[in-house]
Amino acid sequence: MTKHTKRVGVLMGGWGEEREASLRTGEALAEALERRGHPVARLFAGNGLDATLREAGVEVVVLALRGRLGEDGRVQGLLEVMGLPYSGSGVLASALAMNKGVAKKLLRQHNLATPTGYVVSAQRRAEATALHADLGFPCVVKPARGGSSVGCTLVHAREQLEPALALACRHGGEALVERYVKGKEVTVALLDDRVLGACEVSPEGAVCDAAARADGAARAHLPPRLPRTRVSNLEQMALSAARALGCRGAVQVDFIVPEVGNEVVLEVNTLPGLTRESLYARIAAAAGLSFEDLAEQLVAGARLEDTPATAGDDAAVTLAQADVG
Numbered sequence: 001m002t003k004h005t006k007r008v009g010v011l012m013g014g015w016g017e018e019r020e021a022s023l024r025t026g027e028a029l030a031e032a033l034e035r036r037g038h039p040v041a042r043l044f045a046g047n048g049l050d051a052t053l054r055e056a057g058v059e060v061v062v063l064a065l066r067g068r069l070g071e072d073g074r075v076q077g078l079l080e081v082m083g084l085p086y087s088g089s090g091v092l093a094s095a096l097a098m099n100k101g102v103a104k105k106l107l108r109q110h111n112l113a114t115p116t117g118y119v120v121s122a123q124r125r126a127e128a129t130a131l132h133a134d135l136g137f138p139c140v141v142k143p144a145r146g147g148s149s150v151g152c153t154l155v156h157a158r159e160q161l162e163p164a165l166a167l168a169c170r171h172g173g174e175a176l177v178e179r180y181v182k183g184k185e186v187t188v189a190l191l192d193d194r195v196l197g198a199c200e201v202s203p204e205g206a207v208c209d210a211a212a213r214a215d216g217a218a219r220a221h222l223p224p225r226l227p228r229t230r231v232s233n234l235e236q237m238a239l240s241a242a243r244a245l246g247c248r249g250a251v252q253v254d255f256i257v258p259e260v261g262n263e264v265v266l267e268v269n270t271l272p273g274l275t276r277e278s279l280y281a282r283i284a285a286a287a288g289l290s291f292e293d294l295a296e297q298l299v300a301g302a303r304l305e306d307t308p309a310t311a312g313d314d315a316a317v318t319l320a321q322a323d324v325g
Contacts, residue, residue, distance in 0.1 A: 004038045008299055009058030009084075011065060011075070013044040017150050017171065018067035021273055026064035028275040032295035033062070045070065053082060060302045061086040062295070063271055068145055068172055071271045072098040080304055087298040089270040090305035093246035097268045100144050100176045103245060110244040112237060113264045115256070117178035119144050122169035128161050128177075135179055141165055144174035154180065183258035186224050186231075188238035189272070189283040190251040191294075192301055195235045197283045200224035220279055222286045226257065234263055241268050249301050250294075252280050 010033070012026025013019055022045075030040045041056045045065060053061070061084050065075060073095035079086045089097065097103055101119035108114060117139075118131055132139075141164035142152035151171040153164035161177075168175035189196040200221040224231055238253035245268055252272035257263045272280040276291050284294050 002037050004036070006059045006299075007039045007041060007057060008033055009041045009043045009053065009056050009061045011043045011045055011061050011063050011086075013046065014065045014067065014070045015046065016067040016069060017146075018070075022064055022066040022070065025066065025274045025278075028291070029062055029064055029295050029298070032292045033299065036292050036296055038299065045075065049075070050078060050082065053079075053084060058084065060084065060299060062298050062302065063088050064274070065271060066273065067150070068098070071269075072145060076305075083304065085302040085304050087302045088249040089245075089247045089251070092305075093248070094270050096245045097247060097270045098145050100142075100267060101174070103268060106244050107241055107265055107268075110240055112241055112244065113262050115140075115178040115181050115264050115266070117176060119174055119176050120165060121174050122166075125162060125165045125169065128165055129158065132158075132161065132177065135177065138180040140178045140180050141168050142176055142178075143168045143171035144176040145172035181256045181258060181264055183256045184224065184226070186226070186234055186255045186257050186263075187279050187283070188235055188253045188255070189280045190238060190242055190247075190253065191284070191289075191297060192249065193239070193242070195239060196287045196289065197222070198224055198231055198234055198238075199279060199283050199286075200226070201279065220282050222282065224257075230257070230263075237263065237265065241265050250274070250280065250298065 010026050010030040012022045014022050026042065030042050033040050041058050043052055043056055061079055063086055065071060069075065071094055073091040076086060076091045076094050080091060096106060104114045116135065120128060120131055138154055138156045140152065141155055151168045153167060155161050155164045165175045185201040186198055187201055188198045202219040234255055241253050242251045247268060247270055250272055252269040254266040255263050256266060274280055281291055281294065
């Protein structure tokens, strides 16, 4: 076992509804790094995080955060200011990917299909009927800034729409409403701008069931039960989506693949859940990358971001021209 001298901080926990998932990811990564001889400090995100980071004396940070505040660029910005290299996407890419409405605009500008939909704020919930127009039912309502299906509802009728919006708006103040696309769920795992592989996901529960999508709570088909040419197309789409937003490190891109029609991008996750049972880790293992190898790669890829990602330059020009729908 190689003895490392660089002290690694694994940052986990946080402020949001995905705290428990973050703690599982953080502990799994910390144990894997310790097995590889890294001196590890377990750091818990919360008030006074800057002091926590200074007192820990770490030289690099592996991010195991999930959800709002952890994935949206704010913690990444703090690490930039403090000069601490960190794993995963930078400030801009994290903010873009976490804001689903903005991400949809950018993905469409790069010819990547997403489900038709619209964003509504908590203050405009009363206008939902007018905004919904002919989008139809069923539709999916979820927080515009969030993940892991938290606050997500499959809506079958108009009278269910307002309660679903109220639930989604509790998590960040805005809801994303999208036309429901029936098809196979496929996840593609990327690492440092290369494809690790893809898997088809069969959740042990209903659409929008957060528990069914928790670490290890979904049946994975590796490879997906699709023609190889279609899987290759999904993998290239995943690379294009991550590059469009300027992502780096470990990235997970989720798709719906209908039997008839084109694949659609559901979302880009810049900090996917990483336990041994997680979908990302299962894909990595199928590609010959052990969980310890994966943890090592996160440390090796940790860095600061001196300039905005290229996608951000494109975003300044294209965002004003694009519509979510």
